[in-house]
Amino acid sequence: MNTVPLRLLIHGASGRMGQALLRLAAARSDLQVVAAVTGRxxxxxxxxxxxxxxxxELGGAPPFDVAIDFSLPEGFDPVLALCVERGAGLVSGTTGISQGQRQALIQAADSIALVWASNFSLGVxxxxxxxxxAAAALAGWDCDIxxxxxxHKQDAPSGTALTLGAAAQQGGAQPRYASLRAGDIVGEHLVQFTGLGERLELTHRATNRDIFARGALFAAVQLNGRAPGSYRVRDLLAAPAPPDVG
Incomplete structure (x- = not known):
């Protein structure tokens, strides 16, 4: 069995997610953060x-297996390029990336394994x-998210709501959106399908932001060693980790 820790580069280490990743990774023997990268x-x-x-100084970072990126759109291109250059995996939750950056992700997936997600909660x-x-099975039902x-959250609908909406559209539904901003709610998403005389509700509630960091660490472990390609978090849940080769 391979007991060598997975080497991580944390990009965006000074942010809230970066700090959570550093704290949670430090408590695990199977992970080693070899570089923490900050804007300044x-x-x-x-x-x-x-x-x-x-x-x-990103180019001077030591060897790593997977980079976890929670930064800003202006910092996204360099870390993607470095992963491609070194053949390392990339887990990114950076939001607000442009269409050109999305295209760069598609191209990078030809040479490295990567996952970009608006939400790294395993429940989501x-x-x-x-x-x-549900959307595929309930043709003709109303779909509301x-x-x-x-x-303090400014974007609406949230990126997660839009991702869920894309899943609904993939199943054939036409989702409608509603957004609430109140108190200190970490995040709640309700997807409601309504037919004649009945209603189906699918709900996820986040009560602690650490779930997103834990999900990103899970994705990094599952992504390591996989063939090049663009993966979803749900793909990594469904498929077993690759066998040890060390």
Whole structure:
């Protein structure tokens, strides 16, 4: 059995997700963060044993197996290019990327294994599949997606709601959206199918933001060693991890 830890590069390490990834990865013996990359020059070069790099120094990062990217659209191109150059996997949850960047992801999938997702909750990954199946089975039913988030969230509908809507469309439904912004709600998504005399509701509620970091770490472990291609989180749930080759 291969006991060598998976080497991770965390891109966007100073953000809320980056900090959660560093904290959760540090508690696991099967993971080793070999580089934490931040937008600005780090105040300390090594923090809790993890080397820190500025984004301008990305090319000098040590060897890694998978990069986990939760940054900004302007930082997305360099980390994608580095993964392609080194043949490393990429797990990205960076939102707001352009159509050109989406096209670059498609091209990169010819040479590396990667997953981009608007939401790394494992529960949402299952919900995505259930929504597609329900839409296909309930032809002609109304489909409504209601998403609720904290008052500071500005985009509406949320990226997750749009992803669920795409799953509904894949199944043949035409979703409608409603957005609520209230209090400190981490994230709730309700997908409702309504027919004559009956209604089906599929709901996911997030109560802790760590679920997204845990999901990204899960995706990194599952992605490592896979053939080049673009994967969904639900694909990684359905398929077993590749066998150890070390």
């Amino acid at each position: 020059a780090p105040a300390q070069r090594v923090v809790d044993g993890v080397p820190h790099f500025a984004s301008a 990954a299952v919900l995505d599949e259930l929504v597609e199946r 209601v998403e609720s988030h904290h008052v």
